[in-house]
Amino acid sequence: MIRIRSVALLLVLTVLFVLSGCMKLSNGQPVESSQPGSSDTPTTSVELPDLSAKEIADAIMSVFEGQELSPMTRYYLGASKDAPEYFEPERSGWLITGKMDADPVMDLLSDYAFYVPKGWYAFEVDVLKVKESANLPQAGEYLQARRSRQDGPDLEFYNSVDLPLIRNARIFTIGNYTIMLATTDNDKAQLAIDELFEGKAQVNTEILANPGEATTEPEFNFSIDSVDVAQIQSVNNLDIAMLEPE
Secondary structure, three states, X not given: OHHXXXXXXXXXXXXXXXXXXXXXXXXXXXXXXXXXXXXXXXXXXXXXXXXXXXXXXXXXXXXXXXXXXXXXXEEEOOXXXXXXXXXXXXXXXXXXXXXXXXXXXXXXXXXXXXEEEOOOOOOEEEEEEEOOHHHHHHHHHHHHHHHHHHOOHHHHHHOHHHHHHHHOOEEEEEOOEEEEEEOOOHHHHHHHHHHHOOOXXXXXXXXXXXXXXXXXXXXXXXXXXXXXXXXXXXXXXXXHHHHOOO
16 A cells, blocks of 8 residues: 555656656747647747848749740849839839839838839749838739739730739748749749748738739720611612712
């Protein structure tokens, strides 16, 4: 009997010792990662490398080196004003509306890179970096508008081969960056981003406002006033002499 009590007491002490050890290890220390396959999210945010929008866009484009690409202009913040890569913020509206006016989203950005096609092509890479994470939805709306503008009747008429690029474009956020990929291989492009961020990047698409919202084409009314057919003289009844020169 004494032996059984001793064993039971020893088991209780062992359990208490293990529990106290676990409490000491976790007390005051946030969990920084979860086990593979676990649905638990980290309690601390991962600090991402502070990269320029151009660095990210260039890393994406490096995936397609050696591939014949459509003509592009690579606009980025920091280009000299006399360079073709210089982007005028006061005319930022033309990318989404075609009008040479300023879009309010530019006031929310600390950096940007627009690698856009020349002519009727769709291969494109855009990177926007917002000053505050609260402004990510507005940056997402801007890129959504850009995608909608590109996916228009002109591209379908002049170069329908490129339609899948823009219709399958990906828009997502990583940290304070909002990115659009309209490439021939978005998976490889996204992998390049992940490597650039040292595997710390967490892609988020839920923060975007109205993702994939379908745009409606404008309706045109070409109605013609009806004419009574009986009032139109038959060609067979026309006097051919009327057409002869005098």
